[in-house]
Amino acid sequence: MIRLIRSYKFLRLRKTSVQYFSARTNMDLKDIKSDTKSSQLKNSSSFMMNIFRGKMLSAEVFPYPDVLVADEKELILSLVDPFEKFFTEINSASRNDENSSIDGTVLNKLWELGAFGIQVPEKYGGLGLGNTQYGRLCEILGANDLSVGITLGAHQSIGFKGILLFGTQQQKEKYLSKLTTEKVYAAFALTEPSSGSDAGSIRTRAVKSDDGNYFILNGSKIWISNGGVADVMTVFAQTEQVDLATGEKKDRVTAFIVERSFGGVTNGPPEKKMGIKASNTTEVYFDNVKVPIDNVLGGEGNGFKVAMTILNNGRFGMGATLAGTMKFCIQKAVEHANNRVQFGKKIKEYGCIQEKISQMNILQYATESMAYTISQNMDKGSKEYHLEAAISKIFASESAWYVCDEAIQILGGMGYMKEAELERVLRDLRIFRIFEGTNDILRLFVALTGIQYAASNLKFLQRAFKNPANNFGIVSTEISRRVSTSIGLGTIDFNPHIAPELQNYGKKAANCIELFGKSVERLLVRYGKNIINEQYILKRLSNAAIDIYSMVVTLSRASRAIKLNLPTAQHELNMTKVLCIQASNRCMDNLRNTSAESELEMIDVMEEIAREVCNKGGVNTTHVITN
Amino acid sequence: MSRVLVGVKRVVDYAVKVRVKPDKTGVVTEGVKHSMNPFDEIAVEEAIKLKEKKIASEIIAVSVGPTQSQEVIRTALAMGADRGVHVEVSGKDYDLLQPIHVSKILAKLALDEKADLIIVGKQAIDDDSNQTAQMTAAVLDWPQGTFCNKVEKTDAGLNITREIDGGLETIKTKIPAVLSADLRLNTPRYATLPNIMKAKKKPLKKVTPKDLGVDTTPRIEVVSVEEPPVRQAGALVPDVDALVGKLKEGGHI
Numbered sequence: 001m002i003r004l005i006r007s008y009k010f011l012r013l014r015k016t017s018v019q020y021f022s023a024r025t026n027m028d029l030k031d032i033k034s035d036t037k038s039s040q041l042k043n044s045s046s047f048m049m050n051i052f053r054g055k056m057l058s059a060e061v062f063p064y065p066d067v068l069v070a071d072e073k074e075l076i077l078s079l080v081d082p083f084e085k086f087f088t089e090i091n092s093a094s095r096n097d098e099n100s101s102i103d104g105t106v107l108n109k110l111w112e113l114g115a116f117g118i119q120v121p122e123k124y125g126g127l128g129l130g131n132t133q134y135g136r137l138c139e140i141l142g143a144n145d146l147s148v149g150i151t152l153g154a155h156q157s158i159g160f161k162g163i164l165l166f167g168t169q170q171q172k173e174k175y176l177s178k179l180t181t182e183k184v185y186a187a188f189a190l191t192e193p194s195s196g197s198d199a200g201s202i203r204t205r206a207v208k209s210d211d212g213n214y215f216i217l218n219g220s221k222i223w224i225s226n227g228g229v230a231d232v233m234t235v236f237a238q239t240e241q242v243d244l245a246t247g248e249k250k251d252r253v254t255a256f257i258v259e260r261s262f263g264g265v266t267n268g269p270p271e272k273k274m275g276i277k278a279s280n281t282t283e284v285y286f287d288n289v290k291v292p293i294d295n296v297l298g299g300e301g302n303g304f305k306v307a308m309t310i311l312n313n314g315r316f317g318m319g320a321t322l323a324g325t326m327k328f329c330i331q332k333a334v335e336h337a338n339n340r341v342q343f344g345k346k347i348k349e350y351g352c353i354q355e356k357i358s359q360m361n362i363l364q365y366a367t368e369s370m371a372y373t374i375s376q377n378m379d380k381g382s383k384e385y386h387l388e389a390a391i392s393k394i395f396a397s398e399s400a401w402y403v404c405d406e407a408i409q410i411l412g413g414m415g416y417m418k419e420a421e422l423e424r425v426l427r428d429l430r431i432f433r434i435f436e437g438t439n440d441i442l443r444l445f446v447a448l449t450g451i452q453y454a455a456s457n458l459k460f461l462q463r464a465f466k467n468p469a470n471n472f473g474i475v476s477t478e479i480s481r482r483v484s485t486s487i488g489l490g491t492i493d494f495n496p497h498i499a500p501e502l503q504n505y506g507k508k509a510a511n512c513i514e515l516f517g518k519s520v521e522r523l524l525v526r527y528g529k530n531i532i533n534e535q536y537i538l539k540r541l542s543n544a545a546i547d548i549y550s551m552v553v554t555l556s557r558a559s560r561a562i563k564l565n566l567p568t569a570q571h572e573l574n575m576t577k578v579l580c581i582q583a584s585n586r587c588m589d590n591l592r593n594t595s596a597e598s599e600l601e602m603i604d605v606m607e608e609i610a611r612e613v614c615n616k617g618g619v620n621t622t623h624v625i626t627n
Numbered sequence: 628m629s630r631v632l633v634g635v636k637r638v639v640d641y642a643v644k645v646r647v648k649p650d651k652t653g654v655v656t657e658g659v660k661h662s663m664n665p666f667d668e669i670a671v672e673e674a675i676k677l678k679e680k681k682i683a684s685e686i687i688a689v690s691v692g693p694t695q696s697q698e699v700i701r702t703a704l705a706m707g708a709d710r711g712v713h714v715e716v717s718g719k720d721y722d723l724l725q726p727i728h729v730s731k732i733l734a735k736l737a738l739d740e741k742a743d744l745i746i747v748g749k750q751a752i753d754d755d756s757n758q759t760a761q762m763t764a765a766v767l768d769w770p771q772g773t774f775c776n777k778v779e780k781t782d783a784g785l786n787i788t789r790e791i792d793g794g795l796e797t798i799k800t801k802i803p804a805v806l807s808a809d810l811r812l813n814t815p816r817y818a819t820l821p822n823i824m825k826a827k828k829k830p831l832k833k834v835t836p837k838d839l840g841v842d843t844t845p846r847i848e849v850v851s852v853e854e855p856p857v858r859q860a861g862a863l864v865p866d867v868d869a870l871v872g873k874l875k876e877g878g879h880i
């Protein structure tokens with residue numbers, strides 16, 4: 001009871017905190033406010049959201065989703081070969097990298113192939129594929145050429161996705177078939193010199209004309225993929241909005257569809273980059289661009305939501321893409337390990353190499369399992385996949401880095417040579433940890449969004465406790481839930497959902513979820529609204545969440561493999577077992593470390609170290625060779 | 628000319644390393660990638676070219692085989708054929724199906740469909756028979772142009788350049804005729820993704836050999852299928868004398 005009273009204090013202060021971190025973590029304020037009001041009614045169906053309340057909601061993860069009907073499966077399978085053929089016979093990733101561009105004939109073939117409008121409805125000339133089918137093609141992109149992948153992704157995953165998601169009928173008619181069949185490129189222009197992660201702080205401004213027929217757009221954007229080639233862009237700018245209730249004027253972001261042909265749109269030279277060199281990245285400038293009012297996308301003042309929805313909607317594609325990239329790296333590594341002889345034996349016989357190969361495959365399996373869990377939930381119509389999508393982007397980009405790096409290690413000196421192609425892949429895939437939300441920001445987003453959801457539940461309970469007589473049912477269930485979890489009886493049971501062979505591993509995941517819920521509650525009680533400033537702790541919590549998701553999706557997929565008696569079932573089972581051991585250990589550690597005194601002390605010291613170094617402007621030690 | 632019939636066969640993909648089944652009754656096909664016989668792709672491409680030049684008005688792709696054969700018909704449709712006919716033959720009948728059966732089927736379909744030209748690949752890369760075009764021409768009593776390197780329409784019929792051992796040979800034929808496509812006839816186009824989607828909507832008719840009055844009862848029996856002999860490991864010899872010695876030893880010189 002004491003615990004709950006303390007948390008109520010926190011809850012009263014919560015509204016301000018919500019507003020604060022929502023701006024930081026790219027959430028939509030309006031949604032959050034209405035969420036708060038209806039929190040006692042609204043329950044998320046998201047698996048990840050619910051673990052913040054220590055609950056398991058199985059619908060989105062068990063059984064492993066299987067949304068494609070026979071026809072849809074057959075369709076995507078019939079597209080795989082011709083898509084792959086393009087990469088083996090026409091495109092060359094090394095040549096693109098060498099030239100820092102994709103040559104015109106190759107691009108033309110890509111347009112003919114239909115690769116620029118994969119999810120555009122057929123009536124506009126697109127392929128009309130769903131997310132899961134799109135994911136399958138992304139895998140091929142990832143395995144073959146990430147520069148081409150980003151060129152296509154910047155075009156359709158973010159460039160014109162807004163038109164698909166928010167466009168009016170008229171906007172769709174006007175733009176979609178051009179962008180799909182007429183070789184007109186699209187781009188997504190959000191980032192500015194002073195505004196990266198903090199996307200709400202953009203300075204590009206659009207001012208409505210006196211007659212209200214158009215906006216005048218001024219400002220500049222940086223690092224825009226396809227910035228030099230796009231004729232149609234989704235551009236975000238501040239606009240002055242009047243609050244209808246108070247009459248108060250406020251800046252709010254609005255999204256616009258901007259055509260280069262409006263005049264006043266120019267771009268800088270292609271940036272010289274570490275990787276994805278053949279993807280065009282430039283600055284884009286808007287100088288008194290006259291944008292017709294009809295080109296407002298998603299409503300005036302809703303631009304922030306438009307931007308976040310677009311990014312959120314495309315993230316699963318990165319997971320699928322990188323699952324393909326990892327497959328490529330694994331294949332290269334295994335080819336080498338199977339043939340290279342040192343000390344009289346194939347190197348595949350050595351434990352050090354075997355451990356790498358297993359680990360690489362486990363990460364690939366988990367990445368792929370996440371991507372297709374999310375894409376299939378999206379195809380089923382789920383709207384609440386933002387935590388899962390963010391987690392899959394983080395997990396995929398970090399796993400891919402690890403896998404490529406280990407592949408290079410297995411190849412030894414050969415791995416360092418251009419000829420082996422892994423050095424290019426390593427450079428190319430590095431960007432995935434940075435763009436479309438840095439992994440650091442996404443970690444904060446995952447932790448804070450989940451915590452907020454948990455907190456809204458506490459508030460509801462607090463009300464119930466005020467009048468326990470009227471809410472007897474709720475109160476007693478909650479009390480028994482808390483009692484049972486706190487004495488460790490365990491209310492979460494994976495057994496009905498997973499293969500018998502995996503039950504011990506399901507138990508590990510269940511324990512993690514229970515401790516997770518309790519940890520969140522403890523953090524809320526301890527820090528209240530100030531939890532948003534505890535990034536060290538939020539990061540640990542987020543890492544624990546990522547481990548939990550990886551366990552759950554692999555448990556689910558391996559159980560499916562067993563149920564369907566797939567030829568690879570045993571292998572998938574093995575990978576899941578190892579992953580669950582690794583992830584649950586790490587997860588438990590991370591959860592304990594959100595409150596362990598020793599960890600908190602260490603965090604204080606690390607804070608001090610970083611402060612000293614930043615004050616000094618570099619390494620702050622006295623060299624051993626000093627007079 | 629109005630109608631072209633093309634034969635398309637589903638075969639184990641050219642890039643697959645073929646393995647013999649443990650019981651030596653054939654090669655492993657289960658779980659193995661299949662695609663359209665490459666010479667048939669050339670045949671389809673030639674038909675599409677004729678259509679693009681307005682010489683042909685309709686292209687019918689025919690495949691004889693199990694249900695999965697429809698995949699290669701779809702590929703032909705995605706490349707540009709107008710409709711498909713799947714002649715279903717499966718199980719043992721298909722395992723032992725011979726060019727004689729296929730040619731009778733093609734001949735009957737050509738008459739039923741009122742085709743003016745039949746184009747097939749010169750051979751399939753699985754059984755390498757190189758007989759279907761010839762036999763079909765015989766069944767129909769139509770002229771044949773095999774191993775085509777170039778096909779040109781003339782007022783009287785076709786001018787065909789053929790690949791022969793010594794070089795190229797040019798012949799004239801009337802139509803209707805049966806042609807077989809050789810490697811250098813053309814470079815087949817890729818099926819683009821939108822065309823693959825459109826191909827799903829093109830008509831595909833399924834018939835059985837019985838419907839066509841063709842008997843596909845096996846006429847042969849496979850006794851045994853063997854892997855090619857494994858090449859013996861070589862040995863390095865230090866000099867010419869040693870080499871000559873070894874050759875003599877082996878009775879080669």
Ligand SMILES: Cc1cc2nc3c(=O)[nH]c(=O)nc-3n(C[C@H](O)[C@H](O)[C@H](O)COP(=O)(O)OP(=O)(O)OC[C@H]3O[C@@H](n4cnc5c(N)ncnc54)[C@H](O)[C@@H]3O)c2cc1C
Nearest residue numbers: 188189190191196197223224225434435436437438440441
């Ligand atoms: C090749 C390439 C292509 C791109 N394509 C596009 C595009 O097509 N369209 C587009 O709009 N943008 C694009 N971008 C921009 C990209 O999305 C941004 O670089 C990214 O969002 C990060 O912003 P930033 O670079 O300003 O880093 P910053 O936001 O300045 O971040 C710097 C570091 O600080 C961390 N950080 C920032 N804020 C916090 C916080 N509150 N708490 C803790 N840590 C924090 C970040 O995680 C990061 O590690 C592209 C960038 C590149 C390099």
